[in-house]
Amino acid sequence: MNTASSNTSAAHAPSTSEPAWYEQGLPHIWLPYSQMKTASPPLPCVATQGSRITLADGRVLVDGVAAWWTACHGYNHPHIHASAADQLARMPHVMFGGMVHEPALRLASRLCALLPGDLERVFFTDSGSVAVEVAMKMAIQYRLNRGEHTRTKMLAFQGGYHGDTLATMAICDPEEGMHHLYGSALAQHVIAPLPVDEASTARFYSLLEQHAHELAAIIVEPLVQGAGGMLFHPTHVLQTLRAAADRYDILLILDEIFTGFGRTGSLFACQQAGIVPDIITLSKALTGGTMALAATVARRHVFEAFLSDNPEHALMHGPTFMANPLACACANASLDLFEREPRLEQVAAINTILTEELEACRHLPGVRDVRTLGAIGVVELERIANPDSLRQTFIAHGAWVRPFRNIVYLTPAFTISEDELRHLTRTIRTVLAG
Numbered sequence: 001m002n003t004a005s006s007n008t009s010a011a012h013a014p015s016t017s018e019p020a021w022y023e024q025g026l027p028h029i030w031l032p033y034s035q036m037k038t039a040s041p042p043l044p045c046v047a048t049q050g051s052r053i054t055l056a057d058g059r060v061l062v063d064g065v066a067a068w069w070t071a072c073h074g075y076n077h078p079h080i081h082a083s084a085a086d087q088l089a090r091m092p093h094v095m096f097g098g099m100v101h102e103p104a105l106r107l108a109s110r111l112c113a114l115l116p117g118d119l120e121r122v123f124f125t126d127s128g129s130v131a132v133e134v135a136m137k138m139a140i141q142y143r144l145n146r147g148e149h150t151r152t153k154m155l156a157f158q159g160g161y162h163g164d165t166l167a168t169m170a171i172c173d174p175e176e177g178m179h180h181l182y183g184s185a186l187a188q189h190v191i192a193p194l195p196v197d198e199a200s201t202a203r204f205y206s207l208l209e210q211h212a213h214e215l216a217a218i219i220v221e222p223l224v225q226g227a228g229g230m231l232f233h234p235t236h237v238l239q240t241l242r243a244a245a246d247r248y249d250i251l252l253i254l255d256e257i258f259t260g261f262g263r264t265g266s267l268f269a270c271q272q273a274g275i276v277p278d279i280i281t282l283s284k285a286l287t288g289g290t291m292a293l294a295a296t297v298a299r300r301h302v303f304e305a306f307l308s309d310n311p312e313h314a315l316m317h318g319p320t321f322m323a324n325p326l327a328c329a330c331a332n333a334s335l336d337l338f339e340r341e342p343r344l345e346q347v348a349a350i351n352t353i354l355t356e357e358l359e360a361c362r363h364l365p366g367v368r369d370v371r372t373l374g375a376i377g378v379v380e381l382e383r384i385a386n387p388d389s390l391r392q393t394f395i396a397h398g399a400w401v402r403p404f405r406n407i408v409y410l411t412p413a414f415t416i417s418e419d420e421l422r423h424l425t426r427t428i429r430t431v432l433a434g
């Protein structure tokens, strides 16, 4: 971890007026997950560097979220910049239908070398949700190509989150996710509790007995269910899922969109459980948080089920910006940084500080649990009455922390300095202590 000392105070007082682009553009913007009638106005942000976000009025926030868990090397890493600039000058984009290019092929071969087992075919897309949809299509068509026309459902888990598109919402937690809002517009899948102990494992196996004939795949976020509330489960759960998938001849999809690239302490979470999924999905930190890119990677036997003289056995998917060369160049540069710089050691050092610093929150009023894994620190509360106003309090302390559901969490860049990290944890302790 970079321990260079730094001024992490909440910085300057805000200026009174917003920039013209803000005043002119805001009435035309529809923001994510926001009740546009009541939400606090978004922050005008003008620059990012390392783990700092500069606002238009000159205030500087220390970033505890790393741009929705993507910016693992911090913002504006010079190596990613240089690679992007070079690729931009040569070929920012070209279609991938009938053509290939070096950034994509190099990235595919490097990802396959890093992933365990025979995960060896990469299908690039441009967002996590679409990568999951492609994984679902691969699993369903794997069945169809083998003449198994009834096996089109997924088995997913309570607490799970796999995206916001219609197909992925249908495999998110039905109560906590967005299922209930969209009701009958969503496909029906089987949603189970995770098999964490003897009783839930028995229930899980009886669900499989009942539904195996209609299941194409089991899908899970390994070790951490992120958007479901940073819920952790032990590695034996993944081993149970692998064994069950093998026993019932069901594909196992691991959604490592959040957990991939070091976040849980190993490059991929599945490595801690020593299992190999049939399909894995990656995005978020794939480009070090610089460009939109995602990958769905399949094992050899999955890919081979699509090889046929029948053209209809081909995977029918092809986003316009698939394998965008600029994004692939950034992802290659991000992988260079994982090779050259001690990212996993930095994650371990972050874990030590998060564990030590957040533990003090355990005895604060309203705190239900404190947990950490890799570069993830979570304080779970009984409830958060108003996450939006809690966020404003963190901002006033110079910290970008975004509470949701009943949790306050940190997922910083792996390059965050010790001072910056301690500023975030101290702020959480101060704010939660009231």
Ligand SMILES: Cc1ncc(COP(=O)(O)O)c(C=O)c1O
Residues within 6 Å of the ligand: 127, 128, 129, 130, 132, 161, 162, 163, 164, 221, 226, 227, 255, 256, 257, 258, 283, 284
């Ligand atoms: C595990 C997981 N899967 C899928 C997604 C969806 O990714 P995207 O927002 O890029 O569509 C997310 C996003 O948070 C995620 O955490």
